[in-house]
Amino acid sequence: xxxxxxxSAPSVSATSSIxxxxxxxxxxxxxxxxxxxxxxxxxTYTADALPSYFKQPALAVFPGTRDEVVAVVRELAAxxxxxxxxxxxxxxxxxxxxxxxxxxxLNRLTRVISVxxxxxxxxxEPGVVNVALSRAxxxxxxxxxxxxxxxxxxxxxxxxxxxxxxxxxxxxxVTTNHILALEVILPSGEIVTLGGTDGENEGYDLxxxxxxxxxxxxxxxxxxxxxxxNPEGVRxxxxxxxxxxxxxxxxxxxxxxxxxxxxxxxxxxxTIRAVESSIYAAGYPTDAAAALLIELDGAIAGLExxxxxxxxxxxxxxxxxxxxxxxxxxxxxxxxxxKKAFGAMGRVSSHLxxxxxxxxxxxxxEVLAQxxxxxxxxxxxxxxxFHAGDGNLHPNIAYDASDADETARVHVAxxxxxxxxxxxxxxxxxxxxxxxxxxxxxELIFSPESLAAMCTLREVFDPERRSNPxxxxxxxxxxxxxMSPAARPSASLA
Amino acid sequence: MTTSSISxxxxxxxxxxxxxxxxxxxxxxxxxxxxxxxxxxxSVESLSIQGLSGIVDYVPGDLTLTARAGTTLGEIRHETxxxxxxxALDPHGSDKGTLGATIATASAGPLASAFGTPRDLxxxxxxxxxxxxxxxxxxxxxxxxxGFDLTRLMTGAWGTLAVLSEATVRLHACPxxxxxxxxxxxxxxxxxxxxxxxxxxxxxxxxACEVLSGPLAMSVLGRDEPVALFRLAGNIExxxxxxxxxxxxxxxxxxSSEAWTSLRAAEPTDAIVFRLSRHPSEIGTTWxxxxxxxxxAPGALLHATPARGIVxxxxxxxxxxxxxxxxxxxxxxxxxxxxxxxxxxxxxxFPNRANSEIGGRLKQAFDxxxxxxxxxxxxxx
Numbered sequence: 038x039x040x041x042x043x044x045s046a047p048s049v050s051a052t053s054s055i056x057x058x059x060x061x062x063x064x065x066x067x068x069x070x071x072x073x074x075x076x077x078x079x080x081t082y083t084a085d086a087l088p089s090y091f092k093q094p095a096l097a098v099f100p101g102t103r104d105e106v107v108a109v110v111r112e113l114a115a116x117x118x119x120x121x122x123x124x125x126x127x128x129x130x131x132x133x134x135x136x137x138x139x140x141x142x143l144n145r146l147t148r149v150i151s152v153x154x155x156x157x158x159x160x161x162e163p164g165v166v167n168v169a170l171s172r173a174x175x176x177x178x179x180x181x182x183x184x185x186x187x188x189x190x191x192x193x194x195x196x197x198x199x200x201x202x203x204x205x206x207x208x209x210x211v212t213t214n215h216i217l218a219l220e221v222i223l224p225s226g227e228i229v230t231l232g233g234t235d236g237e238n239e240g241y242d243l244x245x246x247x248x249x250x251x252x253x254x255x256x257x258x259x260x261x262x263x264x265x266x267n268p269e270g271v272r273x274x275x276x277x278x279x280x281x282x283x284x285x286x287x288x289x290x291x292x293x294x295x296x297x298x299x300x301x302x303x304x305x306x307x308t309i310r311a312v313e314s315s316i317y318a319a320g321y322p323t324d325a326a327a328a329l330l331i332e333l334d335g336a337i338a339g340l341e342x343x344x345x346x347x348x349x350x351x352x353x354x355x356x357x358x359x360x361x362x363x364x365x366x367x368x369x370x371x372x373x374x375x376k377k378a379f380g381a382m383g384r385v386s387s388h389l390x391x392x393x394x395x396x397x398x399x400x401x402x403e404v405l406a407q408x409x410x411x412x413x414x415x416x417x418x419x420x421x422x423f424h425a426g427d428g429n430l431h432p433n434i435a436y437d438a439s440d441a442d443e444t445a446r447v448h449v450a451x452x453x454x455x456x457x458x459x460x461x462x463x464x465x466x467x468x469x470x471x472x473x474x475x476x477x478x479x480e481l482i483f484s485p486e487s488l489a490a491m492c493t494l495r496e497v498f499d500p501e502r503r504s505n506p507x508x509x510x511x512x513x514x515x516x517x518x519x520m521s522p523a524a525r526p527s528a529s530l531a
Numbered sequence: 532m533t534t535s536s537i538s539x540x541x542x543x544x545x546x547x548x549x550x551x552x553x554x555x556x557x558x559x560x561x562x563x564x565x566x567x568x569x570x571x572x573x574s575v576e577s578l579s580i581q582g583l584s585g586i587v588d589y590v591p592g593d594l595t596l597t598a599r600a601g602t603t604l605g606e607i608r609h610e611t612x613x614x615x616x617x618x619a620l621d622p623h624g625s626d627k628g629t630l631g632a633t634i635a636t637a638s639a640g641p642l643a644s645a646f647g648t649p650r651d652l653x654x655x656x657x658x659x660x661x662x663x664x665x666x667x668x669x670x671x672x673x674x675x676x677x678g679f680d681l682t683r684l685m686t687g688a689w690g691t692l693a694v695l696s697e698a699t700v701r702l703h704a705c706p707x708x709x710x711x712x713x714x715x716x717x718x719x720x721x722x723x724x725x726x727x728x729x730x731x732x733x734x735x736x737x738x739a740c741e742v743l744s745g746p747l748a749m750s751v752l753g754r755d756e757p758v759a760l761f762r763l764a765g766n767i768e769x770x771x772x773x774x775x776x777x778x779x780x781x782x783x784x785x786x787s788s789e790a791w792t793s794l795r796a797a798e799p800t801d802a803i804v805f806r807l808s809r810h811p812s813e814i815g816t817t818w819x820x821x822x823x824x825x826x827x828a829p830g831a832l833l834h835a836t837p838a839r840g841i842v843x844x845x846x847x848x849x850x851x852x853x854x855x856x857x858x859x860x861x862x863x864x865x866x867x868x869x870x871x872x873x874x875x876x877x878x879x880x881f882p883n884r885a886n887s888e889i890g891g892r893l894k895q896a897f898d899x900x901x902x903x904x905x906x907x908x909x910x911x912x
Contacts, residue, residue: 155731155812200676211674213683214651229889236808236867237841240883240908241692241890242637245650245683249676269734289592295615295704336734339769346766395672399592427673428593467674475677482677483667490666490897491679497892509678 054116055095055139063098066108071145073097082140085128086187088388089438090473094121094135099142103162103258106146110256111226113139119503120224122252124164124195127187129391130472132199132251132508141256143194149173150259157264158217158234163194163257170262179264182209185468186376194257200249202468204300204375205332207426209265211468213248218261221247221254224504234261246494251470252505254498268334271299272344273362275371276351277325281305281409283355284327285401288425290350291331292398296343300332301426302375308382308422311435312374315381319374325357329425330375378422379433385418386435388444390451393475394458395467398428407457408432415450417443429467430458456481471509479511534560534577537601540657540665540696546578547694547902548663556905559690561601561632564624567801567872568636569689569907580631583696586610588671595654595671597699600631616702619646623795623804623843623871631695637687640795641739641762644838650686652701658685658693661898671699684893690904692897706764709738711788712774714781718745718757720815726759727814727837729780735773736838738762741794742818744833747845751793752786760790797832803846803856803873805881807866811840817866818842824859828852842866853877883909 060074073079074096083091100106113120121135123142133140146162149170153159154177161170167188171180184203185191191201197219202211209215218232232244247254278284284303291298304312309321309328321328329351333343344361351359362368374381382389396404405421412419412434423431432454436447455465455478465471465478479488491510495502537543550557556574560566562581584601591614598607605626607618622628622638632638634656639648646652655669658681668681685693716722723742730740739762749755759780763773777783798804807817807824814837821842825831829852832845846852853874860868860880870881886909894901 153810156810157731200680202674202676206674210647210651211676213680214647227888229887231889233867235810237806237839237869239869240687240887241893242650242683242687243887243889245680245686248683249680253679266734292594293592293704295706297703336769336772338734338772339766342766342768395670395674397590397593397595397672399590424674429674462671464670464672464675464677466677467672468676470676471678479678482670484665486664487666487668487681488678490660490664490668490681493660493896494679494681494684494893497889497896 054118059116059118060096062112063096063109066112067098067100067105071099071101082123082126082135085126085131085133087129087131087391087474089390090131090134092134092136094140095137097140097142099145101145103146106141106143106256106258107222107226107228109141110222110224113503114224114226117501117503119506121505122194122198122256124192124198125166125187125190127191128195128199128472129393129469130466130474132470132472132505133195134473136507138506143256144192152177154179156234157266158261159264160259160261161193163192163197163260165193167191167193167196174264178267180267181262182206182215182265183212186379193260193262197248197257197260198250198252199468199470202424202429204302204424206468207301207424208297208299213245215263216244216248216260217263219244219247219257220259221257223255224499224501228258232261247498249470250495250498251472251509253495253509255504268299270337270340271332271334271368272340273368273371274331274344274347274351274359275321275328276331276356276359277322277328278356279326280355281327281405282402284329285405285425287329287351287354287356288401289398290354291347292426294346294350296333296346298331298347298426299334300330301424302330303421303423303425304328304330304375304378305421307418307420308378311381311385311420312378315377315384317373317377317381319370321374322358330371375422382420382433382435386437388438389433389435390447391431391433391469392451392454393429393431393466393469394455394463395427395429396458396461396463400461400463401425401428404430404458404461408454411450411453411457415446415453417447417450419450419454424467427467428463473508476509476511533575534579536579536582538582540659543578543580543583543659543694543696544663544665547659547661550576550902551663551900554900556902559694559904561629562603562627564628565632565872570870570878570909571875571906572904573906574904578694580694580696581629584629587697591616594702594704595673595699596702597671597697598630599697600629600695602630604628604630604633611702615705617705618652618700619703620649620652621791621795623798625796630698630700634686634698635688635690635695641741641791641836644740644836645736645738646703650683653682653686653698654701655699656682656685656695657697658695660693661900661903665696666693669699673701689907691908692893692903694903707766708770709762709764709788710770710774711786711790712761712763712777712783713752713758713786713790714761714777714783715756716742716759716781718742720819722757723818723835723837724815726780727811730838733776735765735769737773738764739791740837742835742837743794746830747797747832747834750797750832751790760786760794762791794834798845799847801848803848803852803877804844804871805873806841806843806869806871808839808841808869809866811838814840814842820865824856827855848874
């Protein structure tokens with residue numbers, strides 16, 4: 038690779054080479070219907086699920102098979118064009134937006150390649166929808182554990198890119214704890230296998246490095262996931278509280294017992310009211326300051342014992358009522374309010390900003406009180422619906438983007454909230470990813486040397502930085518970023 | 532060999548920079564309890580992180596703990612135990628080992644069946660790269676996707692890309708009941724398969740399940756018959772049911788939880804230790820292969836982790852054993868082989884651990900002068 042291509046900003050050369058000729062060459066691979074090149078056709082792909090960023094790709098291509106993906110990536114490599122991999126576009130960080138570069142849509146690759154129920158694993162293409170995978174293996178009494186709220190639409194490939202979480206990750210772990218192996222096409226067009234399934238994986242944890250790389254390291258062609266047994270029993274409780282503090286104390290009390298709930302979610306009053314006035318009404322008490330949605334699962338023996346312990350703790354910490362779902366219908370209804378909460382916010386205002394900070398669990402009461410103060414000072418309405426069990430907050434503000442004054446206040450409030458979460462010992466994103474949305478906050482938590490180390494890792498996978506350019510790590514903060522590979526000291530290899 | 536003892540991350544950085552100027556490769560060590568683990572390192576100087584010790588931050592309510600890399604597992608066990616919590620890592624060896632070495636080598640023991648390996652418990656790291664940069668990755672919270680995952684990259688990299696100076700780990704609250712139970716089994720491949728099938732079918736995951744060969748059961752439990760050793764935990768009702776579900780395998784007998792400590796420390800000094808693995812469903816076949824490999828080696832000890840498809844082989848070292856195992860290992864492997872400790876000449880039977888194009892590029896990027904633990908993972912190109 039020539040040093041000059043590294044030194045130049047990717048998009049400069051890119052724009053010029055994304056032309057009709059490239060569109061034609063890509064159409065020869067995937068078919069003309071699967072290449073979008075007219076600006077009007079590309080409108081759908083200018084945003085993800087976060088309605089605050091709009092970036093227009095120069096071209097979008099939708100390969101339908103593994104071989105087509107390989108051919109597309111190699112064509113883009115041959116002409117040095119940057120690209121952005123995209124799954125279902127349900128991301129909440131602007132990570133799958135392509136600004137004047139090529140968007141590679143992977144949602145047509147929906148094949149479950151193989152299922153090994155005995156060893157509890159499955160290999161899938163990247164476009165398989167999260168919930169479709171669980172459905173495909175349901176007959177074996179298995180499921181895929183990470184369950185982002187967008188699971189009905191989001192893809193496993195996108196989950197791998199973002200290291201997606203979900204309510205049940207409190208007990209079962211996030212995406213990276215469930216990926217065994219990956220077949221990846223690097224931006225250079227080279228195909229590599231990371232990890233493996235037949236025996237222990239040794240050497241560098243390349244699966245760990247790839248998961249959560251937000252599309253900056255290449256495209257996963259095949260993903261082998263670990264499956265989990267469906268629990269023998271599930272019990273879902275809804276406890277409501279007259280103060281946020283009491284709800285937060287309950288969270289700590291439950292966790293301290295050693296019981297790991299399958300999920301432990303908090304929903305504040307503003308969110309409860311938004312949900313209850315929407316089609317997703319779940320029967321949450323609208324006068325409560327906060328509600329906890331608690332799920333316990335596992336072997337039936339001992340489960341009731343844990344339910345009793347949790348119920349007692351809720352009441353001891355001030356729960357007004359504790360409702361235990363009697364059947365699957367009631368359980369689904371209780372969950373619907375939580376999973377569709379962001380959808381329900383759509384009723385409140387046209388625009389929404391969502392944050393994803395994580396704070397140490399013991400700091401929850403203090404941080405929630407500070408967020409309340411920030412919302413009052415800036416006259417914005419913050420709703421909180423989040424994974425309380427692991428301290429992963431989702432403060433979100435619904436607003437009208439056509440109101441410049443309100444928009445400005447929202448942005449000030451968001452920055453203040455992020456800063457106070459970081460000051461409490463937290464991090465800027467727990468499961469949504471950095472993407473574009475949080476890139477400005479990276480320097481709040483990482484030193485230039487730490488960011489440079491991340492750039493170093495990225496360059497191992499993508500030396501030309503053509504895959505999802507401009508995301509995750511702020512370019513200017515990396516000292517080595519501008520240094521061409523030729524200028525670096527060479528390795529005396531071990 | 533000269534040894535420098537490190538007192539801070541900045542000191543570590545200075546030592547690495549100094550070694551870089553002098554072009555002197557370094558052997559990175561922790562407590563030095565396992566210096567013969569991994570391939571031989573080509574270095575003349577040693578850098579010990581043992582002095583870089585102590586718990587930096589521990590808020591029990593957060594179930595996370597931050598400690599310097601040289602902190603021993605014993606100290607962490609002691610401190611967390613005061614709050615009825617624990618770090619669910621039980622690497623082979625003892626609690627004298629350091630947190631840094633455990634993470635750097637991704638060492639895991641029987642608990643990995645339920646809690647995963649270090650990659651599943653490490654939340655954040657501070658490290659110094661081969662280029663002398665102090666960097667942090669991850670954080671002190673239990674969920675974090677900010678930036679590329681250098682935490683997992685460094686976990687299990689055997690100190691070849693960077694030297695760990697500090698780590699934050701996830702803790703667990705101690706269960707109400709925690710019992711150790713032995714069930715005598717035949718110890719043949721069929722009994723291994725049955726144990727694995729039972730584990731696959733159960734509605735719960737035992738904290739641990741290891742199958743011990745007769746000689747190993749003798750050394751750990753004082754009974755000369757193969758056993759399946761279970762660690763069952765949870766509330767009383769749950770553990771009672773768990774125990775009952777083991778009956779189809781044989782009669783459960785209570786044994787002391789000390790069995791786990793003895794199992795971790797079962798290998799004699801200078802033993803040859805390696806592991807075989809493939810799919811868990813093939814554990815019987817893997818066990819048979821291990822039995823054949825160690826056949827005729829006096830004092831050979833075997834144990835299997837059925838849920839993970841791994842068989843660990845421990846052979847007291849002697850010249851005849853070395854010759855015998857050397858020729859046995861020369862046969863093409865049917866299972867994946869992972870070496871732990873052995874004399875240099877046996878290593879050729881174990882594939883290079885970081886031998887991939889990307890592995891080589893990583894080494895070049897993070898340790899371009901090849902200063903850190905050169906050779907411990909085999910060649911990296």
